[in-house]
Amino acid sequence: MEVTKDLIGKFLVHKIDGKILAAEITETEAYAGFEDRASHASRGKTQRNEIMFGLPGFSYVYLIYGMYYCLNIVTEKKDYPAAVLIRGLDYPNADGPGKLCREFKITKEIHNGLDLIGNILWVEDRGIKREIIALKRVGVDYAGSSKDWLWRFKRKDH
């Protein structure tokens, strides 16, 4: 869960069509383990979420509500399902999981299962320190006991 907080203030960098898109991450949310009913992986490995069971440092992109993509970064070790959803960037029209994927042209066809080693998509530490606040997660009321976990983090002034 430390990783979730650490991502705030770091930069998401995406290389596409010879151009570089980069923006500071302002909001993240964690999904992990089998107890977390809000996580795609809580009911076991499936074709869609198998990346969450793989090695950390990979991207997990999926289509939600038939119209928007969401970008996640896999954390924890192999065979333990965990990922951090990038919920917001400091970039025009990128203040939401679906919106930032639209702005950064992230699609599941291209970006699902990428190794974040710096080729196409990666996270960069530019040494920015931010004051971070913890919040309840959103859109997960169906998740039962895990719905009130403070697994959402964001930059204080946003």
Add this chain to the structure above:
DNA sequence: CAAATGATAGGC
């Protein structure tokens, strides 16, 4: 507040 919109998972 409700619609848009399609992949997915779980049930049959």
Add this chain to the structure above:
DNA sequence: CCTATCATTTGT
């Protein structure tokens, strides 16, 4: 195979 559901956004 069938269908309820969904880690959202946008417009009324």
